[in-house]
Amino acid sequence: MTERVLPVLDDPETAGFWAAAAEHRLVVRACAACGKEHHLPRAFCADCGTVSDHWVDVPPRGRLVSWTTVQHQVHPGYPTPYTVLLVELEDRPGMRMVGQLPGQPVTPLTAGQPVEAWFEHVDDTVLPQWRPTEGEWSS
Amino acid sequence: MTWRPGSCAVVGIGATDFSKDSGRSPLTLAAQAAHAALADAGLTAADVDGIVRCDMDTIYPAALAEALGVPDLGYWGDAGPGGSGPAAMVGQAVAAIEAGLATTVVVFRALNGRSGLRYGKGAATDVRAGGEASYEDLYLPYGMQTAGQFFALLAQDHMNRYGKTQEGLAEIALACREHANANPAAQFHDRTMTEESYYASRMLSTPLRLFDYCLESDGAAAVVVTSAERAADLRQKPAYVASVAQAAGPEPQPGLMFPMLTRTEMLTTPAVDCARRLFGRAGLTAADVDVAQIYDCFTITVLLQLEDYGFCGRGEGGEFAAAGHLRLSGDLPINTSGGHMSEAYIHGMNHVVEGVRQVRGTSTAQVPGAQVSLVTSAPPPGASALLLTAEAS
Ligand SMILES: [Zn+2]
Numbered sequence: 001m002t003e004r005v006l007p008v009l010d011d012p013e014t015a016g017f018w019a020a021a022a023e024h025r026l027v028v029r030a031c032a033a034c035g036k037e038h039h040l041p042r043a044f045c046a047d048c049g050t051v052s053d054h055w056v057d058v059p060p061r062g063r064l065v066s067w068t069t070v071q072h073q074v075h076p077g078y079p080t081p082y083t084v085l086l087v088e089l090e091d092r093p094g095m096r097m098v099g100q101l102p103g104q105p106v107t108p109l110t111a112g113q114p115v116e117a118w119f120e121h122v123d124d125t126v127l128p129q130w131r132p133t134e135g136e137w138s139s
Numbered sequence: 140m141t142w143r144p145g146s147c148a149v150v151g152i153g154a155t156d157f158s159k160d161s162g163r164s165p166l167t168l169a170a171q172a173a174h175a176a177l178a179d180a181g182l183t184a185a186d187v188d189g190i191v192r193c194d195m196d197t198i199y200p201a202a203l204a205e206a207l208g209v210p211d212l213g214y215w216g217d218a219g220p221g222g223s224g225p226a227a228m229v230g231q232a233v234a235a236i237e238a239g240l241a242t243t244v245v246v247f248r249a250l251n252g253r254s255g256l257r258y259g260k261g262a263a264t265d266v267r268a269g270g271e272a273s274y275e276d277l278y279l280p281y282g283m284q285t286a287g288q289f290f291a292l293l294a295q296d297h298m299n300r301y302g303k304t305q306e307g308l309a310e311i312a313l314a315c316r317e318h319a320n321a322n323p324a325a326q327f328h329d330r331t332m333t334e335e336s337y338y339a340s341r342m343l344s345t346p347l348r349l350f351d352y353c354l355e356s357d358g359a360a361a362v363v364v365t366s367a368e369r370a371a372d373l374r375q376k377p378a379y380v381a382s383v384a385q386a387a388g389p390e391p392q393p394g395l396m397f398p399m400l401t402r403t404e405m406l407t408t409p410a411v412d413c414a415r416r417l418f419g420r421a422g423l424t425a426a427d428v429d430v431a432q433i434y435d436c437f438t439i440t441v442l443l444q445l446e447d448y449g450f451c452g453r454g455e456g457g458e459f460a461a462a463g464h465l466r467l468s469g470d471l472p473i474n475t476s477g478g479h480m481s482e483a484y485i486h487g488m489n490h491v492v493e494g495v496r497q498v499r500g501t502s503t504a505q506v507p508g509a510q511v512s513l514v515t516s517a518p519p520p521g522a523s524a525l526l527l528t529a530e531a532s
Pocket of ligand 1: 032
């Protein structure tokens with residue numbers, strides 16, 4: 001199988017996200033001084049000007065916002081069809097992440113349906129992933 | 140200082156042929172388009188003292204100056220990012236002229252977008268994604284690699300929330316193609332599209348089909364900007380810059396594209412803030428617009444901007460488009476050269492050229508008596524837009 005695209009693991013802004021994923025923890029950045037959560041991850045807190053490297057665990061649950069089933073092959077490491085899920089973390093409006101599943105839904109997806117995180121190992125990297133908690137899927 | 144509507148004008152327009160394989164370098168394409176724009180204005184390279192480019196262009200201003208034979212380049216700059224740049228590029232030319240930094244500015248975009256560097260091709264296989272505040276590490280590993288896949292998520296979200304999205308997308312593609320069929324320079328001049336052929340086109344990334352995507356193209360387009368005073372002595376009827384605006388919105392985003400998915404309201408783009416500024420500077424409203432060249436990398440990009448620029452209410456873009464307003468017989472004819480969907484993808488610069496033609500009255504799909512011509516350059520990550528008028532103010 002052709003190699004997948006993997007994330008940089010040493011970017012100062014996002015490294016903590018990937019380090020936590022390696023321990024099967026889902027985290028978001030938070031300001032160590034004022035507690036404001038920042039996703040996309042940022043070391044600099046615009047609310048109070050503090051620079052910190054602080055992460056908080058968040059429940060691995062969310063709601064489906066949108067999705068696309070990719071049918072046109074673009075990248076050799078990503079055989080089609082596959083489905084990208086855009087999810088919003090539970091109780092965190094606007095805090096969104098994407099996940100990817102091979103294949104496509106058999107049961108039609110609906111906005112707002114519950115999703116859960118899982119952790120996928122690819123070579124030396126662990127990717128937080130997302131899947132619907134219910135419904136049939138074909139790959 | 141305040142904005143002066145109509146202080147400057149576009150006095151020359153030029154473009155190369157549009158193709159899948161130009162067989163020429165982007166430098167040659169840029170020189171051809173700029174040369175044509177100068178000739179159209181009745182000017183020569185010796186009159187040029189400024190050049191503005193897109194920040195994603197591979198051609199630097201001095202390279203174009205050398206190729207054109209500009210003897211004394213005194214100002215250059217770039218604007219972007221990418222497709223959100225062309226109107227802002229014209230704005231930068233106006234700003235330089237108004238500030239006394241230049242008198243005659245060439246604004247250009249050149250690319251071998253099909254045979255060379257293809258934006259639809261996706262990520263490289265041999266490097267890790269992300270870093271440098273791009274946040275691509277949070278998206279590319281998940282199979283989110285092209286603009287089409289990104290816009291598909293916006294289109295699906297619009298479908299989830301509102302009605303007639305699909306009908307609107309189809310009508311946008313059909314209107315652009317109908318206008319291209321009248322334009323001999325359009326790549327799809329000879330190819331008609333029916334509702335049936337739209338729906339029969341291959342699904343690429345649900346809910347977007349092949350005909351929801353623009354054409355990857357090779358080519359270049361350029362315009363010449365000068366003061367209204369000088370414009371009065373030149374060959375062509377001036378297209379006055381009544382207004383130009385840029386906006387990044389209240390939630391500015393890093394990266395080029397994917398981080399827009401974390402905006403609180405991801406279907407409300409920075410074009411909303413651009414529109415407020417644009418119409419405010421001109422003292423005009425959306426109702427005054429006679430014809431619009433709306434940035435169309437995808438049909439959904441147009442649909443969202445119809446809402447953002449206030450041509451219809453929030454969530455009503457599908458319904459508005461499906462009602463037929465976007466055709467030549469409608470209230471808001473769009474992309475009258477065929478746009479990115481059916482003329483060529485020159486990253487928004489061919490939209491500026493066509494917006495000028497409408498003010499001159501020389502489009503192949505002319506809106507009779509067009510006075511106010513809107514040109515948009517689309518988000519993400521920012522937005523810019525131009526209002527061109529037939530009268531100085
Ligand atoms: Zn803080």
